[in-house]
Amino acid sequence: MQDLTIAVVGATGAVGAEFLRIVETRYPSLPNLKLLASSRSAGKRISVGGKELVVEEATEKSFDGVDVAFISASSEVSHRLAPAAVAAGTVVIDDGSAFRMEDTVPLVVPEVNGADVEWHQGIISIPNCSTTPLVMAAHPLHQVNPIKRIVADTYQSVSGAGSGAMADLREQSERLLDADSNTSKSGKGQIAYNVIPQIDRFLDTGYTFEEQKMRQESQKILHAPEIRISATCVRVPVYISHSASVHIEFTEPMPVAQARELLSAMPGVTVLDDPETGEYPMPWDVAGEDDVFVGRIRQDLSHPNGLVLWIVSDNLRKGAALNSLQIAEELVSRGRLKPKHTSGVTG
Secondary structure (H helix, E strand, O other): OOOOEEEEEOOOOHHHHHHHHHHHHHOOOOOEEEEEEOOOOOOOEEEEOOEEEEOEEOOOOOOOOOOEEEEOOOHHHHHHHHHHHHHOOOEEEEOOOOOOOOOOOOEOOHHHHHHHHHHOOOEEEOOOOOHHHHHHHHHHHHHHOOEEEEEEEEEEOHHHHOHHHHHHHHHHHHHOOOOOOOOOOOOOOOOOOOOEOOOOOEOOOOOEHHHHHHHHHHHHHOOOOOOEEEEEEEEOOOOOOEEEEEEEEEOOOOOHHHHHHHHHOOOOEEEOOEHHHOEOOOHHHHOOOOOEEEEEEEEOOOOOOEEEEEEEEOOOHHHHHHHHHHHHHHHHHOOOOOOOOOOOOOO
């Protein structure tokens, strides 16, 4: 990885910043980094591993000599820049929804379907940050006892909506600290002291686009279009980490002990499940961690073939930035990504 030239589109955003933090701790010798963002962020200076790098405006001409480009921006930006990057010989790893459901674009969580990088045609997508922990937990169980149905209710942090939403939570919390909820209604977009049962736009089905993404993306990543999936996605006043209460129906009954053993053996998953001592994953504790954490594993009393799980992960890391880097590492390990020239950090 250190020999690659890596472009980071959206370098000044929440995911971009996390990506750079991971790079400087994961690789002792930094790759050759090219930081890109919108015109309003061009000229900003960002320190990475002790090196001060200058952010450039992202354009269709930004990818000459770039081996891999990570794009964490709007779908409009991805649609505009990704084809230009591919034309320049760059492999694109896209964080948005622009290409996820295209038949020619692999949608990858390396621990689950890493082999899918083999058939990319220049673009690889990473799933939505609420999908990744779900498939990480479902995969080892599905391999042993095929899953028939999943019902997932998510509790998603504001960082999933970007750094601006994090600032909103901070400002609203301070402003509303002494507000009387008995005499006032929540304001538009109020997340402080509130939960919002809508993420993304509503569809004709009554589900939101975020909920549809969880269903479609999970089926694609698990190679299991037959699994029936229903989700309710809720924004909660937490800065970092997404949580989910997940009900899984299997083909046959699955003992809790077996599920716990399978999950414990899954790379990238940590089981934290001791209710008697109050041990279970929580967003505050999981923030900054790479793994997906699973706890409160129990039989679903409403179905003989069901289990219930509580899943928490840092949405900026495994949900976005880390997963992107792991895809690049998967490409390198399979000989599908090689540097065009030797490295050396630039700015």
